Amino acid sequence: MTLHFQREVEKLKKMILNEAAAVEDSLQKALHALKNRDLELARQVVDSDDEIDAMEIEVEEEGLKILALYQPVAIDLRFIISTIKINNDLERIGDLTANLAARTAYLAKAPDVPIAEDIFIMATLAQKMVKESLDALVNMDVGLAQTVCETDEQVDNLHKKMFIFVEETIKKDISNLDGYMQQLGISRYLERIADHATNIAEDVMYMVEGKIRRHVRPN
């Protein structure tokens, strides 16, 4: 491939890594806001989602432009296609993070409802999965991508545990119903964020190995 093509690919890589950094930053802020019941920070996260949406469109347009102009093949083609797909997952993580922050803002107004410890365990795992899936992308690290896929099961199990916990808690005392339903929502968003990190990891494996690895994960 030509020098021009390489330059365009470098530009695309830089764009998606900028988007990834923005998503990671947003998620970190949302979890900080959750931990500290920080209404102002939660609102900032909700507001900043528009920027991530704009970045997503730019990345997709750049990826499509490269495909149209250079018609890459083999690993180059897989890189562009995977970037377009990962871009989509990043934008969804951004959306889910904004939703999570919106519920956090609600919880910040109900300081008497304790937040379940499992939420923080899930949050730590989901954040680690997002970080590692992006590290796997940068370093084309199939081993690390595999680790991300394996961690997903833990997050799924914690979400199931949260569902049972919330049901049992509100059966005993209905007075904080809203607060616990919001927490269940947060748990679900974390579970879906972990799913998207898994998608990214699977796309990294595809990019490196040229073989689709979806649907092999345990359900």
Add this chain to the structure above:
Amino acid sequence: MTLHFQREVEKLKKMILNEAAAVEDSLQKALHALKNRDLELARQVVDSDDEIDAMEIEVEEEGLKILALYQPVAIDLRFIISTIKINNDLERIGDLTANLAARTAYLAKAPDVPIAEDIFIMATLAQKMVKESLDALVNMDVGLAQTVCETDEQVDNLHKKMFIFVEETIKKDISNLDGYMQQLGISRYLERIADHATNIAEDVMYMVEGKIRRHVRPN
């Protein structure tokens, strides 16, 4: 483009329409099972999801093969890229339909819990959106795609209404907590199915117009 290329594109089109038909069929069965509390039919839907997963991988591999072999440009390139993306949305609709059927199986075992009327209204709308988004794809109908995007707001509002309804219902009587939580889950799956139909409609608009239309829908 060559005759060979046209043949491959026709094959890809046929493959994605077969997948779409399987997804529509699955959704229709799941909703029938919900209405009639048909445990056996709900289980069939859960089991058939593997076939849709297999179809998704075949479509993606075919799409990537065409990109690699023919390096299409302009509308042809947009068609292949959109197909790869729509394929992803179809598989997700299949997954959500299987999840919905799993909850339906649960409700079938609790015949004394009435199912909220709004669930059936949402189901009808979501099913219509899936059908219309696929019709828009077949006929490259931007107007119909636009209709799908507009309907999404109604489904979102019904889901919000369901959330309030479930909270109010269990506050009055906690005894059927599980049954109402399952219904809220079903409502959420329908809302997400409608979201994926909207994604498909937006991709159809992109395919025809060459302009990305995401994030312009009201939230």
